[in-house]
Amino acid sequence: MTTSVRDLQERSFGATLRRDAWWIAPALTALVLGSFGVYATWAAWVNRYYEWGPYLSPFYSPLIQTTWWPLSPAFLILIFPGAFRATCYYYRKAYYRAFFLDPVACAVGEPRHRYKGETKFPFIVQNLHRYAMYAAVVFIFILSYDVLLATRWPVGGVLADGTMAAGPREFGVGVGTLVMLINVILLACYTFGCHSLRHLIGGNVDCFSCVRGGRARFETWRGVSALNRHHMLFAWCSLFSVALTDVYIRLCAMGVIHDVRLF
Numbered sequence: 191m192t193t194s195v196r197d198l199q200e201r202s203f204g205a206t207l208r209r210d211a212w213w214i215a216p217a218l219t220a221l222v223l224g225s226f227g228v229y230a231t232w233a234a235w236v237n238r239y240y241e242w243g244p245y246l247s248p249f250y251s252p253l254i255q256t257t258w259w260p261l262s263p264a265f266l267i268l269i270f271p272g273a274f275r276a277t278c279y280y281y282r283k284a285y286y287r288a289f290f291l292d293p294v295a296c297a298v299g300e301p302r303h304r305y306k307g308e309t310k311f312p313f314i315v316q317n318l319h320r321y322a323m324y325a326a327v328v329f330i331f332i333l334s335y336d337v338l339l340a341t342r343w344p345v346g347g348v349l350a351d352g353t354m355a356a357g358p359r360e361f362g363v364g365v366g367t368l369v370m371l372i373n374v375i376l377l378a379c380y381t382f383g384c385h386s387l388r389h390l391i392g393g394n395v396d397c398f399s400c401v402r403g404g405r406a407r408f409e410t411w412r413g414v415s416a417l418n419r420h421h422m423l424f425a426w427c428s429l430f431s432v433a434l435t436d437v438y439i440r441l442c443a444m445g446v447i448h449d450v451r452l453f
């Protein structure tokens with residue numbers, strides 16, 4: 191009697207004919223995404239050490255100073271990029287495997303055998319991804335503006351407490367400016383390679399040359415498609431870069447490291 195993969199999947203969780211280390215990818219995903227979630231929540235919660243000189247952590251951008259919100263303003267900000275990542279097509283695959291084990295890997299038995307897809311609450315909410323994408327695009331412009339501000343240094347220098355001396359500003363670049371720049375580039379590559387954006391630009395078109403602005407639309411669609419081919423790579427790189435940018439600015443603000451002014 192032969193045993194098919196389907197038989198194994200329907201029998202028990204983890205049953206498989208695979209001999210490779212299939213569990214490494216979901217385990218690593220759970221570790222990295224879980225660590226990021228814990229760090230981002232903590233960084234948002236503490237509500238301090240998010241600014242140094244002309245630098246501003248991406249977790250706290252745009253800078254919100256309000257009295258009506260009792261918690262850290264970072265939570266008002268992170269809900270948008272958080273929703274964008276949580277509903278991203280790539281991340282859905284990654285965390286369904288890592289956290290829900292559903293399925294944990296191809297050709298490996300699942301803990302559940304009933305599949306409702308994303309047609310019912312809560313997963314039907316995943317269909318809001320396009321709207322989260324609109325917000326994420328706005329954040330690319332906000333973070334780009336932060337990079338611009340990170341080149342405006344006070345002539346009087348940065349004071350010991352990390353605030354900027356009053357008076358005129360001059361152009362300058364520090365290591366932190368480059369860290370913020372790399373971060374926004376990676377975030378832009380991730381955001382502008384979004385499947386939803388690609389469909390928005392190139393979807394529902396049978397013939398680019400038959401629609402208004404077809405040439406520009408086609409070229410934009412090609413650009414988004416080029417980024418989209420590396421969507422997984424940019425998803426991870428931008429996740430690391432956004433956390434590392436916060437860490438860098440935080441350590442400067444705490445006085446643990448000293449930023450180097452390049453010119």
Ligand code: FES
Pocket residue numbers: 274278279280281319323380381383384385386387421
């Ligand atoms: S599909 Fe990944 S960001 Fe839209």
